Amino acid sequence: MSKLSELHARMADITSRLRSQDAGGATEIIQRALSAAGLTGQTPPNGAGPQSLRTLFASLGGAPMPRNYLPGAAPGTDTVDEKFITATFSNAAGSRRYKVYVPTNTSGRAMPLVVMLHGCTQDPDDFARGTQMNALAEEKGFVVLYPAQDASANASRCWNWFNAIDQQRGQGEPSLIAGMTHEVIERYQLDRNQVYVAGLSAGGAMAVIMGATYPELYRAVGVHSGLPYASASDLPSALSAMKGISRRRHGPQDHKLPVIVFHGDRDTTVSPANGKVVVDDFVAGLERPEHISTLVEEGRAAGGRQFSRTTLHADGQPVLAEHWVIHGAGHAWSGGSASGSYTEPQGPDASREMFRFFSTHGALPAEAPE
Numbered sequence: 001m002s003k004l005s006e007l008h009a010r011m012a013d014i015t016s017r018l019r020s021q022d023a024g025g026a027t028e029i030i031q032r033a034l035s036a037a038g039l040t041g042q043t044p045p046n047g048a049g050p051q052s053l054r055t056l057f058a059s060l061g062g063a064p065m066p067r068n069y070l071p072g073a074a075p076g077t078d079t080v081d082e083k084f085i086t087a088t089f090s091n092a093a094g095s096r097r098y099k100v101y102v103p104t105n106t107s108g109r110a111m112p113l114v115v116m117l118h119g120c121t122q123d124p125d126d127f128a129r130g131t132q133m134n135a136l137a138e139e140k141g142f143v144v145l146y147p148a149q150d151a152s153a154n155a156s157r158c159w160n161w162f163n164a165i166d167q168q169r170g171q172g173e174p175s176l177i178a179g180m181t182h183e184v185i186e187r188y189q190l191d192r193n194q195v196y197v198a199g200l201s202a203g204g205a206m207a208v209i210m211g212a213t214y215p216e217l218y219r220a221v222g223v224h225s226g227l228p229y230a231s232a233s234d235l236p237s238a239l240s241a242m243k244g245i246s247r248r249r250h251g252p253q254d255h256k257l258p259v260i261v262f263h264g265d266r267d268t269t270v271s272p273a274n275g276k277v278v279v280d281d282f283v284a285g286l287e288r289p290e291h292i293s294t295l296v297e298e299g300r301a302a303g304g305r306q307f308s309r310t311t312l313h314a315d316g317q318p319v320l321a322e323h324w325v326i327h328g329a330g331h332a333w334s335g336g337s338a339s340g341s342y343t344e345p346q347g348p349d350a351s352r353e354m355f356r357f358f359s360t361h362g363a364l365p366a367e368a369p370e
Contacts, residue, residue, distance in 0.1 A: 084134065089180035094153070096176050099124040100184055101134045101144040110191040112142040112362070114355065115181055115218075117199030117206050119225075119342055120158035124148050127200070130340020131333055131351045140355060142194075145184050147177050161205035162238035167230050169213035173206065178214050196358040198222030200333055200342065201270060205231070208278060211257040220258040220361040222354040225270050225331050228277045244271030256285055260322040260357040262350045264329030272325065279323045283312065292320065303346035305329060318360035324348065 085100045103111075114137070118127035124146030128134050137144045149157040159166070159173060166172035177197075185192060197218045199207035204226020211221035212229045231246040232238035240246060259282050263275035283292060297309045305326055312321040326334050326347045334350040336343030 084128070087183075089176060089183055091175060091179050093172050093175045096150060096153075096173075096180070097148045098180050098184075099128070099146045099148065100188075101128065101137055101146075102188065103138045103141055103143070105141065107141065109141075110189055112194035112196070112358070113145060113181070113185060113188075113190045114142055114358065115145045115147070115177065115195070115197040115207075115210070117147060117159060117177070117197070117203030117210075118149070118157075119199070119201035119203050120154075120156045122157065122200075122203075122341055126340050127203075128340070130336045130343045131200075132337050133351050136351050136355060142355070143184065143188055143190055145181065147180055149173075158202040159199075159206035161202055161209060161227065162232035162234060162241070164233050166206075167209050167213070174209055174213050177206070177210055178217055181217060191362075194219060194358075194362045196220050196222065196354075196361075198224070198354055199226060200224045201226060201331065208259075211259070215256045218257060220260070220358050222260050222262075222350075222358070223275070223278050224262040224333055224350055225264065225267055225275075226261075226278065227270060227274045228281050231274070231277075241274070242270050244273035258282070258318075258320050258357070258361045260324070260354055262324045262326065262334050262353075264326045264332065264334070264344065264347075266328055267331045269331035275323060275325070279310075279312070279321050282321050286320075291315070299348075301335065301346065301348040303335070303348075305334070305344070305347040307334075307348055319357070322353075322357055324350070324353070 083102050083104065085102065086097060087100065088095055088097050090096075114133065116124075116127060116131065116133055118124060122130075127146060128144070133144050149159055151157055153173075154160055161167070163172065166174060168174065181195065181197075184190065185195065195218050197207045197210045198221065199205070201224070204223040205228075207221050207223055208226060208229050211218055227241055228246070231241040237246065259278060261275045261278050263270075263272045265272050286292065291314055293313045295311045295313065297311075298306070299309065300306050305328060307327060308325045310323040310325075311319045314320055324334070326344065329344045329347050332342045332344035332347075333340075334344050334347030335352070336345060336350070338345055
């Protein structure tokens with residue numbers, strides 16, 4: 001057997017060890033194999049970046065190097081794009097993977113965090129492409145967390161917003177999303193006073209649940225084509241709620257956070273009536289709703305879609321809620337990119353408008369009560 005053939009023969013063992021996260025064992029095998037093959041001039045794997053190792057694997061004609069190998073990194077780290085990192089969070093409710101986008105220039109400051117909850121059949125990569133939130137994060141300087149629903153929890157990868165256990169603090173999917181939010185805040189030392197949650201469709205409904213059940217964790221909520229809190233308790237009632245018919249219950253911490261809502265008025269998947277109810281619930285949760293004034297504006301996006309924007313104001317405060325109705329749009333993220341699913345490129349930029357709204361609801365006053 002030639003020296004290179006012997007190196008090829010060791011590739012299966014190397015790949016197996018990398019997949020099992022035995023980075024040390026894999027490195028030792030690679031070093032021995034390189035030495036035996038007379039390739040000692042190669043950069044030692046311990047000092048090589050992940051791309052160097054990928055090049056080595058490819059040049060040998062072996063199986064692709066596992067995507068999650070990064071010496072010294074936690075299991076699940078995605079090295080294809082070092083700014084878009086994969087990890088897993090687990091607690092008593094189960095386990096979910098997630099991805100985190102970290103912008104290039106952190107400027108040494110504590111950055112905001114936007115949690116993005118994808119819709120049914122989507123995943124973090126697809127949702128990131130469609131919303132273009134990573135590009136906005138690069139421009140504005142914030143971190144984006146994309147929790148990933150697992151097909152074992154829902155065959156269509158929908159967040160289970162219609163299950164009673166998944167509408168409660170400390171239970172089910174809300175506990176998982178809150179847990180990974182805390183984990184990412186700690187890991188990247190983010191600004192706890194600038195943490196926001198948004199989502200599309202089932203993700204929009206779950207974003208409402210997160211705001212209702214963890215109002216101390218998030219500062220504002222973005223809802224695109226979503227539904228109000230606890231608008232269903234099982235699949236039949238979920239189908240009714242999506243049509244705009246629901247028998248709802250309210251939680252003790254319901255509707256305290258500022259909210260921005262987007263919905264297409266031609267949405268045949270989730271009735272646009274749900275968007276209005278989300279905003280109405282917020283107003284109903286205010287201590288003095290009679291002091292709120294409303295302004296309705298009409299406009300046209302650069303892409304051509306017309307829209308109506310309703311803003312809710314209170315004296316001396318930022319806009320408390322916004323409701324955008326995109327005329328002629330269906331069940332899709334307004335202003336999104338066609339490179340992702342469920343997007344409406346001709347509409348106003350929901351990602352940019354959400355972050356603009358979020359940015360007005362940041363740090364609490366220094367003298368704020370506990």
